[in-house]
Amino acid sequence: MTDAARTTPDIALPDAKVAGKASGQKRKGFEVGSFPGLKTWTWVFFIYLYAPIVVLVVYSFNANNRAQKWTGFSTSWYAKAFSNDDIQSATINTLIVASAATVLATAMALLAALALARGGRFKGSTASLGLISLPLIVPEIATAVATLSFFVVIGIQFGLLTLIIAHTVFCIPFAFLPIRARLEGMDDTLEQAAMDLYASRWKAFRYVTFPLLLPGIVAGAMLSFIISVDDFIISLMVAGAGSTTLPLYIYGMIRVGISPEVNVISTVMLLISLVFITAYWLLTRGDDHTVH
Amino acid sequence: MAVGAEQTRRTWWLLSPALLTVGFFMVLPMVILLVFSFMEADPYGGVDPGFTVEAYVQLLFERDFDDTLAYTGIYLGIIWRSIALALVATVGSLILGFPVAYYIARQNTRTQNLLLFLVTLPFWTNLLIRTYAWILILSTDGVIEQPLKAIGFLDGTLDMMYSNGAIAIGLIYTYLPLMVLPIYASMEKLDFRLIEAASDLYAGRYRVFREVIVPLSTPGIVAGCILVFVPSLGAFVAPDLLGGGRKLMLGSLIHLQFASSRNWPFGAAIAMCLLAIVMIALMLQARSSARRRAMEVA
Amino acid sequence: MVEDGRTAIDIRNVRKVYGSGGGAVTAIERASLDIADNEFFTLLGPSGCGKTTLLRLIAGFEATTEGEIFLYGDEIEDLPPFKRPVNTVFQHYSLFPHMTVAENVGFGLKMLGRPKAEIGEAVERSLSLVKMSDFARRKPSQMSGGQQQRVALARALAPNPKVLLLDEPLSALDLKLRQAMRNELKTLQRETGITFVFVTHDQEEALTMSDRIAVMSNGLIQQIGSPLDIYERPLNRFVADFIGDTNFVEADIASVEGGVATCQSAGGLEMRAAVVDGHGVGDRVTLALRPEKMSLAASANGGAATPGRIESADYLGTSTSYKVMLDGGVTLAVREQNPVDASTVLAAGDAVHVSIPVGTARMLVD
Numbered sequence: 001m002t003d004a005a006r007t008t009p010d011i012a013l014p015d016a017k018v019a020g021k022a023s024g025q026k027r028k029g030f031e032v033g034s035f036p037g038l039k040t041w042t043w044v045f046f047i048y049l050y051a052p053i054v055v056l057v058v059y060s061f062n063a064n065n066r067a068q069k070w071t072g073f074s075t076s077w078y079a080k081a082f083s084n085d086d087i088q089s090a091t092i093n094t095l096i097v098a099s100a101a102t103v104l105a106t107a108m109a110l111l112a113a114l115a116l117a118r119g120g121r122f123k124g125s126t127a128s129l130g131l132i133s134l135p136l137i138v139p140e141i142a143t144a145v146a147t148l149s150f151f152v153v154i155g156i157q158f159g160l161l162t163l164i165i166a167h168t169v170f171c172i173p174f175a176f177l178p179i180r181a182r183l184e185g186m187d188d189t190l191e192q193a194a195m196d197l198y199a200s201r202w203k204a205f206r207y208v209t210f211p212l213l214l215p216g217i218v219a220g221a222m223l224s225f226i227i228s229v230d231d232f233i234i235s236l237m238v239a240g241a242g243s244t245t246l247p248l249y250i251y252g253m254i255r256v257g258i259s260p261e262v263n264v265i266s267t268v269m270l271l272i273s274l275v276f277i278t279a280y281w282l283l284t285r286g287d288d289h290t291v292h
Numbered sequence: 293m294a295v296g297a298e299q300t301r302r303t304w305w306l307l308s309p310a311l312l313t314v315g316f317f318m319v320l321p322m323v324i325l326l327v328f329s330f331m332e333a334d335p336y337g338g339v340d341p342g343f344t345v346e347a348y349v350q351l352l353f354e355r356d357f358d359d360t361l362a363y364t365g366i367y368l369g370i371i372w373r374s375i376a377l378a379l380v381a382t383v384g385s386l387i388l389g390f391p392v393a394y395y396i397a398r399q400n401t402r403t404q405n406l407l408l409f410l411v412t413l414p415f416w417t418n419l420l421i422r423t424y425a426w427i428l429i430l431s432t433d434g435v436i437e438q439p440l441k442a443i444g445f446l447d448g449t450l451d452m453m454y455s456n457g458a459i460a461i462g463l464i465y466t467y468l469p470l471m472v473l474p475i476y477a478s479m480e481k482l483d484f485r486l487i488e489a490a491s492d493l494y495a496g497r498y499r500v501f502r503e504v505i506v507p508l509s510t511p512g513i514v515a516g517c518i519l520v521f522v523p524s525l526g527a528f529v530a531p532d533l534l535g536g537g538r539k540l541m542l543g544s545l546i547h548l549q550f551a552s553s554r555n556w557p558f559g560a561a562i563a564m565c566l567l568a569i570v571m572i573a574l575m576l577q578a579r580s581s582a583r584r585r586a587m588e589v590a
Numbered sequence: 591m592v593e594d595g596r597t598a599i600d601i602r603n604v605r606k607v608y609g610s611g612g613g614a615v616t617a618i619e620r621a622s623l624d625i626a627d628n629e630f631f632t633l634l635g636p637s638g639c640g641k642t643t644l645l646r647l648i649a650g651f652e653a654t655t656e657g658e659i660f661l662y663g664d665e666i667e668d669l670p671p672f673k674r675p676v677n678t679v680f681q682h683y684s685l686f687p688h689m690t691v692a693e694n695v696g697f698g699l700k701m702l703g704r705p706k707a708e709i710g711e712a713v714e715r716s717l718s719l720v721k722m723s724d725f726a727r728r729k730p731s732q733m734s735g736g737q738q739q740r741v742a743l744a745r746a747l748a749p750n751p752k753v754l755l756l757d758e759p760l761s762a763l764d765l766k767l768r769q770a771m772r773n774e775l776k777t778l779q780r781e782t783g784i785t786f787v788f789v790t791h792d793q794e795e796a797l798t799m800s801d802r803i804a805v806m807s808n809g810l811i812q813q814i815g816s817p818l819d820i821y822e823r824p825l826n827r828f829v830a831d832f833i834g835d836t837n838f839v840e841a842d843i844a845s846v847e848g849g850v851a852t853c854q855s856a857g858g859l860e861m862r863a864a865v866v867d868g869h870g871v872g873d874r875v876t877l878a879l880r881p882e883k884m885s886l887a888a889s890a891n892g893g894a895a896t897p898g899r900i901e902s903a904d905y906l907g908t909s910t911s912y913k914v915m916l917d918g919g920v921t922l923a924v925r926e927q928n929p930v931d932a933s934t935v936l937a938a939g940d941a942v943h944v945s946i947p948v949g950t951a952r953m954l955v956d
Binding site for chain 3: 187189190192193194195196197198199200201203204207208211212
């Protein structure tokens with residue numbers, strides 16, 4: 001090649017002799033795209049994320065009757081918390097509201113997901129999607145006071161019913177998202193194949209769509225349930241005197257002065273959430289290889 | 293086409309329960325809230341009939357005994373603190389979360405899934421409890437102070453609770469996963485060969501970061517910032533528990549008007565301001581993503 | 591078109607437009623064709639030509655915008671897919687992932703409400719037909735692509751449809767498997783006597799398996815005919831170009847005698863080709879010449895060969911492909927079988943003589 005005009009980037013290659021000298025040592029090499037300290041930073045991140053949770057669990061075994069000062073190990077607060085009548089009734093309220101909201105929200109979300117994922121493109125599909133995800137966008141405090149005002153206007157008694165209604169509304173998008181994700185990951189030729197093989201629309205749903213969608217439905221229901229159980233701000237606004245939920249009870253206890261009982265309920269609720277979310281994760285993890 | 297019309301009808305039937313529920317119990321209440329903000333306050337809570345912009349006037353002015361309006365910066369100060377703290381939370385989450393998102397995106401699929409799971413896990417646990425845990429950590433004689441005192445490093449108290457800093461820590465802690473996930477999502481789509489190509493074309497680590505990684509993960513960064521900023525702005529739990537009700541933010545101010553102050557129109561008006569700020573933030577994001585799409589098409 | 595036997599599928603003036611108004615996309619401009627009973631019929635064309643749309647119209651996954659489709663004399667336009675006695679083998683198989691192979695294959699008959707015993711027999715029969723009897727209890731995810739392909743075939747055959755629709759079923763398989771499956775599909779079609787409508791973009795697949803082929807492009811059927819017809823007597827430039835390699839030479843008709851025209855190209859190359867309707871003396875026409883029909887020789891040998899020079903020679907293993915610049919200025923691609931002693935092949939720069947046997951040039955409609 002006599003291409004004299006060609007320019008070579010002005011980069012000095014390392015001297016062969018120098019490189020040879022270093023060969024005895026362990027060579028570090030350059031890993032493309034790596035940055036120093038990235039791993040350490042990630043560790044710091046996860047410590048920040050999990051330290052409070054660990055602290056909470058540890059302090060639920062605190063013997064002291066002031067929650068934040070550690071004096072010794074004890075399980076006595078567990079015994080106290082579990083025999084507390086208020087906590088028991090708050091737990092029952094929480095479960096009633098969460099179950100009802102989960103069933104309602106999941107059913108509606110399923111229908112909506114089927115419509116949006118299989119109905120093709122139609123006028124209003126974007127708007128419908130926007131409306132369904134509205135509860136995710138509006139700040140919770142605004143939703144809470146709006147719902148409160150609404151219930152006052154229509155003159156409904158505050159109690160479990162108002163809680164269930166409010167929870168159902170904000171659970172819909174949480175139930176909707178995993179179901180829709182599953183549906184979109186699902187090849188729609190499977191339904192066509194079923195119909196090609198003489199399955200009516202209903203039978204195609206019953207034998208093909210539904211069984212394949214089930215993990216998504218369960219995931220959506222679990223997400224709704226956990227969101228409902230954990231909800232605080234909206235519940236604070238629309239709960240009645242006899243319909244205290246667990247987060248409301250915890251808030252009340254924190255307000256009046258912190259007793260280690262709070263740590264106990266918090267730890268228990270935390271563990272329940274962790275179990276649910278882990279189960280959810282295991283359910284949706286297989287999405288990639290079960291469908292297709 | 294008859295088939296198309298029938299399909300559309302079925303689609304609407306399936307959609308209607310969800311749409312009606314959200315419409316009736318979410319959109320309608322918002323409208324009612326808007327109406328409330330223009331009504332007169334009832335001293336016992338709720339509203340009295342009559343149109344007035346008093347609630348909005350109240351945001352800026354104080355009514356003296358002789359009914360003259362005097363400018364007051366109290367509420368603007370709270371709005372400003374809310375925006376400032378929300379921005380601090382956003383930037384803090386970005387600094388803390390961006391490298392982590394990048395680290396996760398570089399792992400194999402198995403590790404990626406596990407790390408993402410660990411990022412989201414605390415997010416699904418109770419917000420109140422997560423924030424409460426910070427009280428245990430930050431309070432006088434808490435997890436930080438107690439050992440410091442024990443080894444003699446600290447005398448007295450650091451007084452970490454009930455400060456803007458405590459609120460910021462709580463906000464970052466609460467919404468951090470919402471920053472990591474979208475950034476991860478756009479980085480995961482990023483073709484790693486592009487980084488190799490940049491390295492091949494003589495870009496060092498810093499240049500690769502600046503010229504390739506950041507520009508290509510911008511959609512995720514913008515989405516993450518919005519996702520952290522919006523809920524931080526209306527946060528109630530963190531300022532209430534970690535600010536001790538002394539450092540008010542918009543969320544706690546709204547709650548206060550509906551709970552103890554019993555000035556519903558004023559609370560409604562603040563809620564409308566909050567929604568307006570949120571809407572502006574969302575529109576800015578929509579505009580930037582539309583511009584990006586237009587650039588990609590061109 | 592079909593002279594003997596019954597007509598399985600009769601497509602009349604079918605048109606398919608997606609969407610409406612400004613965003614409308616026409617998938618099928620207009621298509622009419624007959625498919626005979628017991629025929630292996632192939633729809634061939636590049637992607638986006640409308641072949642898959644036509645198949646989906648027959649299956650009932652899409653509704654026609656205009657026109658009619660008859661299945662053994664009955665209009666099927668208003669029937670949903672689950673009431674049409676046709677079954678489809680999908681491009682990516684679309685096996686139900688939550689069912690075993692046996693459940694997949696028996697699905698159609700189960701939906702038809704057939705008794706269990708009958709379903710069991712049919713499943714066994716179909717699986718043995720595709721040599722997959724040992725896999726009945728497997729799940730689709732536990733099988734290779736080729737095996738899934740066979741199961742998809744068995745599933746579509748089990749209800750004994752009148753017509754089997756195959757949507758590029760071999761495209762996801764690797765080359766060796768694809769070639770083996772071609773023979774099997776052909777055999778299967780003969781054994782079962784079911785009418786096959788096969789969609790592909792692979793000309794070799796179409797040529798080796800089909801009784802007849804419809805070549806499609808831009809939503810229009812360009813030519814229907816046997817593989818021989820399509821390759822040897824392409825009607826127009828698209829068909830000649832899409833199937834095999836072709837030289838296109840512009841030429842003027844100098845004279846016509848007994849249906850055969852003598853054409854003169856730029857540079858004085860003279861070729862004879864059958865006249866197509868609508869062309870006469872003085873017209874500028876396009877002639878198609880297959881590279882392998884012509885031959886090269888180092889010397890003239892006294893015949894009617896045209897002198898030229900080799901511009902490039904590409905060694906292809908079984909043959910060598912040459913670009914020859916004729917002395918008159920026309921460039922032709924010529925393919926020669928490689929001789930026993932491959933070192934004697936011609937090289938770029940060599941002077942050669944190209945002989946074009948009578949019948950090589952084919953006049954095109956456009």
